[in-house]
Amino acid sequence: MIPQQEPDFNLNHLKLYYGKLFPFADLVRWVSYGNDGKHPGCDQSYLGRREFSFTLENDIYLRFQSFNNTLELENSVKEKSPVKIDIGPVYSVDPAKRYAYAQGENNVFAPVERELIFDIDMTDYDDVRYCCSGADVCLVCWPLMTIAIKVIDTALRDDFGFKHVLWVYSGRRGVHCWVCDRKARRLSNEQRGAIADYFRVYKGNENSHKKVSLTGAALHPFLATSYTNVLKDYFEKNLLTGQNLLATEERYEKILNMIPDESIASELRGRWQDSRRSSSAKEDINVVRWEQFKQVLQSGKHKAQGLRRCVEEIVFSFTYPRLDMEVSKHMNHLLKAPFCVHPKTGRVCVPIDPNRCDEFDPTTVPTLSQLIEELNYEGSISDIDGELNRTSIGNAITLFRSSFLQPLLKACKEEIENSYNLKLQQSKNSLGW
Amino acid sequence: MEIVRPQSRRNFLSSSNDAVSVPTIPLYRSAPSLEVRLEEFESFAIDRLRVLKGISDGMSRGKKPEEMENLVKDLWKVNMRHQHASDVLNKDIISHFVLRLVYCRTEDLRKWFLSMESSLFRHRFRVLNAEAQRAVMEEFNLPYRAVSNVEFESIKEKLGQVARSMGQPAPTADAIFYRVPFEEVPELVAGRKVLISQGYAYVAMNQIVSLIATLFRSQLSKTLVLTNRKWTSSIREQEKHRLTPIVEALCSSYLGPDYSQSREYADISLKDIDQVAKNSFPLCMRHLFDKLKEDHHLKHGGRMQLGLFLKGVGLNLEDALAFWRAEFSKKVGLEKFEKQYAYSIRHNYGKEGKRTDYTPYSCSKIISSTPGTGDHHGCPYRHFSEENLRAALDRMGVNSRAMEDVLDKARNRHYQLACTLTFEALHGVPCDAGINHPNQYFSDSKKILQSKQKDSST
Ligand code: SF4
Ligand SMILES: [Zn+2]
Numbered sequence: 059m060i061p062q063q064e065p066d067f068n069l070n071h072l073k074l075y076y077g078k079l080f081p082f083a084d085l086v087r088w089v090s091y092g093n094d095g096k097h098p099g100c101d102q103s104y105l106g107r108r109e110f111s112f113t114l115e116n117d118i119y120l121r122f123q124s125f126n127n128t129l130e131l132e133n134s135v136k137e138k139s140p141v142k143i144d145i146g147p148v149y150s151v152d153p154a155k156r157y158a159y160a161q162g163e164n165n166v167f168a169p170v171e172r173e174l175i176f177d178i179d180m181t182d183y184d185d186v187r188y189c190c191s192g193a194d195v196c197l198v199c200w201p202l203m204t205i206a207i208k209v210i211d212t213a214l215r216d217d218f219g220f221k222h223v224l225w226v227y228s229g230r231r232g233v234h235c236w237v238c239d240r241k242a243r244r245l246s247n248e249q250r251g252a253i254a255d256y257f258r259v260y261k262g263n264e265n266s267h268k269k270v271s272l273t274g275a276a277l278h279p280f281l282a283t284s285y286t287n288v289l290k291d292y293f294e295k296n297l298l299t300g301q302n303l304l305a306t307e308e309r310y311e312k313i314l315n316m317i318p319d320e321s322i323a324s325e326l327r328g329r330w331q332d333s334r335r336s337s338s339a340k341e342d343i344n345v346v347r348w349e350q351f352k353q354v355l356q357s358g359k360h361k362a363q364g365l366r367r368c369v370e371e372i373v374f375s376f377t378y379p380r381l382d383m384e385v386s387k388h389m390n391h392l393l394k395a396p397f398c399v400h401p402k403t404g405r406v407c408v409p410i411d412p413n414r415c416d417e418f419d420p421t422t423v424p425t426l427s428q429l430i431e432e433l434n435y436e437g438s439i440s441d442i443d444g445e446l447n448r449t450s451i452g453n454a455i456t457l458f459r460s461s462f463l464q465p466l467l468k469a470c471k472e473e474i475e476n477s478y479n480l481k482l483q484q485s486k487n488s489l490g491w
Numbered sequence: 492m493e494i495v496r497p498q499s500r501r502n503f504l505s506s507s508n509d510a511v512s513v514p515t516i517p518l519y520r521s522a523p524s525l526e527v528r529l530e531e532f533e534s535f536a537i538d539r540l541r542v543l544k545g546i547s548d549g550m551s552r553g554k555k556p557e558e559m560e561n562l563v564k565d566l567w568k569v570n571m572r573h574q575h576a577s578d579v580l581n582k583d584i585i586s587h588f589v590l591r592l593v594y595c596r597t598e599d600l601r602k603w604f605l606s607m608e609s610s611l612f613r614h615r616f617r618v619l620n621a622e623a624q625r626a627v628m629e630e631f632n633l634p635y636r637a638v639s640n641v642e643f644e645s646i647k648e649k650l651g652q653v654a655r656s657m658g659q660p661a662p663t664a665d666a667i668f669y670r671v672p673f674e675e676v677p678e679l680v681a682g683r684k685v686l687i688s689q690g691y692a693y694v695a696m697n698q699i700v701s702l703i704a705t706l707f708r709s710q711l712s713k714t715l716v717l718t719n720r721k722w723t724s725s726i727r728e729q730e731k732h733r734l735t736p737i738v739e740a741l742c743s744s745y746l747g748p749d750y751s752q753s754r755e756y757a758d759i760s761l762k763d764i765d766q767v768a769k770n771s772f773p774l775c776m777r778h779l780f781d782k783l784k785e786d787h788h789l790k791h792g793g794r795m796q797l798g799l800f801l802k803g804v805g806l807n808l809e810d811a812l813a814f815w816r817a818e819f820s821k822k823v824g825l826e827k828f829e830k831q832y833a834y835s836i837r838h839n840y841g842k843e844g845k846r847t848d849y850t851p852y853s854c855s856k857i858i859s860s861t862p863g864t865g866d867h868h869g870c871p872y873r874h875f876s877e878e879n880l881r882a883a884l885d886r887m888g889v890n891s892r893a894m895e896d897v898l899d900k901a902r903n904r905h906y907q908l909a910c911t912l913t914f915e916a917l918h919g920v921p922c923d924a925g926i927n928h929p930n931q932y933f934s935d936s937k938k939i940l941q942s943k944q945k946d947s948s949t
Contacts, residue, residue, distance in 0.1 A: 216688065216689070217689075218673060218690055219688075219689040219691070241674070241690075245674060249674045251677070252674075252678070252681040253680065256680050256683055261895060275655040276651075276656045277656055279649040279653060279686060280687070281656075281683075282652060
């Protein structure tokens, strides 16, 4: 089979990218979580029990690869030039030798650690974006991802108390999130499922027109904060006009259908059908109609009729993050490694700074061919860091190191030392006793 | 535990003194090393059985949580006292372990015992003082600390939000909350039933109760299986002349809620039965009923499930015969009906034989049945495909809003909850006790419909 490659993706370029730019050492330091150090508390087998998997250019899929250090990984990647590298869980034993262990009686081959991960993909939003669909994204719909990052990142930190959260552009139409705190890595499937469900507001299926159902006399504080701090603003100031959510009959009908009270829906429908004729071009029609919508629904006479939540439900439907739940719920899901190149778009999976995620522009993310051009521009210089700095991937790597890797490794070092000392203390105590 | 002949009562529980000073609940972790007189073996067990059966009755009558609380308190007081105050704890422990032996022996018995003991435990735990509660929590390895007043004040508003989001009143100043690492209460996290902040869930006292009750239940569930193994592998044989007969006799006094004779809403008559089936039968019975009308036949499992249910709702023998005859004769002819089927219907109404067999089936029995092809018995929430269930609920008149919740519960294997939600959707009234028995569904439904009728006629 001849792989279909986009112009931005070329296997020779990929080889060059792995040869000169791909940050192997950073990646390995990250997934070693401090166990590559010299401290006696380090678990030397840790990295070697991690599953990597490679997708080769002819759709060959190599699972259960494992490596003991940066060099091993680097050599293997350079040799095989995978179009995609996935990272899996840390297993109880070296996944490459799982068959040998399977002979033994008590040795179960099972995942023991895995980052808590989230996968958010724009294709899940096709019913709430009109600018593009399927695999495409543009600056008009990208804010949906920005919202997702803001909502999930805030809750991961403020609610769940996680500190080491890495956001990565998936290279095409979505984002990945890696929660790397020790506690997160050791969550059971049930606990992962609980967190995923905590984030879930969508119910039902394609057939029920109202997907979000918010009941109860108040919103849970997490939903309330998300609504007031993120969703409402993005809906009113960005998506409403950007996506023209109320501009045409077809579109506003979709929203009117979410009102449980038919008489109110038809009241608004009447107004909007008229206003099509009389609308002054001055104000944006979406804004005008949304104001009318809110006014009618939140006016005193309807307040009591269980419609109070309707405005919020609509905002949630059009903005709230849509997670791929299965990815988050199970330890053994694989997820593409940061800094891979997306084979369809040629774009590098660069980290996204959650604090500045509204500035992130997927259309300006460096592409493979761009990087190669930059590399060729100055001829050959052997210093790797020099290469990095010259090319536009340098910023991405700097961000990865400064905002994620360094604080993470510092915490890991402390944890390793502390748990080692604790063990020492315990063994001393038990000896004395 | 050692069972001894009368008179030789010696050193009972060594810890009985402490037990008096700190009134708490034993967790029944291991069989006590104490000696029990044979007659106490039996009488203690019967006393406890009275408590459990009272609870079971209360539950199936649909008593509200507060009512249950009082009920359990009274039942305990009446039955579990002992003339020597210091022996109360022993009686508690002994009776529990004896009944464990009695109820370990089949899946159905275990289920019933498990749910009654858990419920008993839950209610007893609730009424303990804070100190004793903490002691129990510590025994379960839950070293949680209660939120201080200062901390409570600072998160009060958010706690109120959480409560209101679940349709509950905001907590008052004396409410007790525990600060628990969120990963230890995954169910509460998943349902957004707690405030979560900086890695900790703020768990209300009543939520702790269910946490503890869940732990208690799963611990008991495991040990019941072990007890069963011991029973079949050794005890039954060893004790063949002494304990085994007692254990087996105790068991046949098992009834669960007794729906074998309907009292309250007796005498539904044949002419009303179509209407009544439509309004007040749970889905399992409604389905059998409809199938019978359609096919004029039901296989054995279906005949038993529906027949005993009808007996329970008060269809008398004569009407029952007429009812079955009317349908079956259309298919198999009158003669064959009288020959083959009438006998077993009479038999179901007969008093001879082991009576448990002729008690209307409970939900757990129906849910655990295994209908084969051509069978229509069983619990639709469990045994139907999702499509069929959706269609059946639709026919019953469940609206689309409730539908998804019901299907969701069924999908997650909470069949009785799914049934409860259906009940609520159709009657527009909450059913706090949940559905445990098709006949309970029926009598609760009748109750509601009658009171609605009264309301509208006055
Ligand atoms: S839950 Fe019980 S009453 Fe409801 S359908 Fe199932 S078996 Fe029948
Ligand atoms: Zn777009």
